[in-house]
Amino acid sequence: MDLELRHLKTVRAIAEAGSLTRAATALGLAQPALSAQLKRIERALGGALFVRGRDGVRATALGDLVLDRARVVLPAVCELQEEAVRFARDGAAGHRLGGTHGPLLGGLVDRLARAAPDDRVTTYTSWSEREIAQGVVAGRLDFALVGVCGESSPPEAGRLAWTEVARDPVYVMLATGHPLAPRPHVSLAELADADWTDVPGDGCFGDCFAAACVRSGFTPARVYETDTASCVHLVQVGRAVGLCRATFPATPGIVTRPLAGAPLLWRHLLGWHPEGRAAGRAAAVLGHARDAHAEALARSAGRPPTGTGPETGPGTVLRTGPGTGPGPTRAAP
Incomplete structure (x- = not known):
């Protein structure tokens, strides 16, 4: 599976929510579907991104690395989309x-x-x-x-x-x-x-x-x-x-x-x-x-x-x- 932006958004949502249950609610998904998606992402990246505990989830060292990159990549892509829209539309009279x-x-x-x-x-x-x-x-x-x-x-x-x-x-x-x-x-x-x-x-x-x-x-x-x-x-x-x-x-x-x-x-x-x-x-x-x-x-x-x-x-x-x-x-x- 190739890593996509939506996967980074999913990882970020889990980290921000602090639990799979809350993240699933925020993303509009059933928790089993989110768990299955997280497993596919973890297989693609070569290791576990979160450790589950009684109080929710916390990022592993690999998870912290992915989250650090996501904090750079996601805003950059959003800015690129905004600039592209402006460039395409600003030329119109x-x-x-x-x-x-x-x-x-x-x-x-x-x-x-x-x-x-x-x-x-x-x-x-x-x-x-x-x-x-x-x-x-x-x-x-x-x-x-x-x-x-x-x-x-x-x-x-x-x-x-x-x-x-x-x-x-x-x-x-x-x-x-x-x-x-x-x-x-x-x-x-x-x-x-x-x-x-x-x-x-x-x-x-x-x-x-x-x-x-x-x-x-x-x-x-x-x-x-x-x-x-x-x-x-x-x-x-x-x-x-x-x-x-x-x-x-x-x-x-x-x-x-x-x-x-x-x-x-x-x-x-x-x-x-x-x-x-x-x-x-x-x-x-x-x-x-x-x-x-x-x-x-x-x-x-x-x-x-x-x-x-x-x-x-x-x-x-x-x-x-x-x-x-x-x-x-x-x-x-």
Whole structure:
């Protein structure tokens, strides 16, 4: 039997799990099938890779050697696959954009299509900023247009180049008949008794919102996490108030108001692979994204106040450590 990458992955999975039972579960195999596969691998390599004990398995000296090589070989092959995909796809004309919900992605598509009508523009949308960033890393997408909360690092920060498109304060959505709707600004403390609604996400916005509420002296009683259309409906009928970006478009039955003191900020980011061929188009795409943001603000229910926090200068490339900040869930529509 010739040794294959899948065999190295199996050996690695057994070592990481610490037992054949747990490894079989992680790999989606029956334990007898995994045991038989391990025996075939061991015959191909000339000796036992693991010693079984009461507490699970531990690697033999030969097993340690194989695992050391696997830690080098498997990431190298994965990187080769990603580079090959980027090389094969980057030569095609057009733009492959990934983005979360919101008006910026549509505005960017419109501007790119107007600038080069013969170029093909395709999009992929997801609630997950990490999924979109991983699509750029893997070469399936040219650019990621996502948002992060406050000063949080963007996903795949160590592998992608990220530039800030714009920075906005987070707004609150109210029904037009809400008692606070006539106010130019609304404080979080004035909404202490409200139910809330927002959309899914995998950054730290949920934790940042909860912390801002605690600083204002309360904990949200109820949060409805759902899609944007449902969030809008819940606000329109007065069931909840919602959080939104400053670029949220004017919508019948809803007013948007800045939160007093700007306790929450949202940064719109454009990301690309620094070694991909699309990197040469990044400056032009960034310019279109900033213009799309300006157009979205002009169409929104209100413009953000100035002086809401420190600015990142135009064209600044963020190369920060990995991670998107603590905690799961939620982003502003």
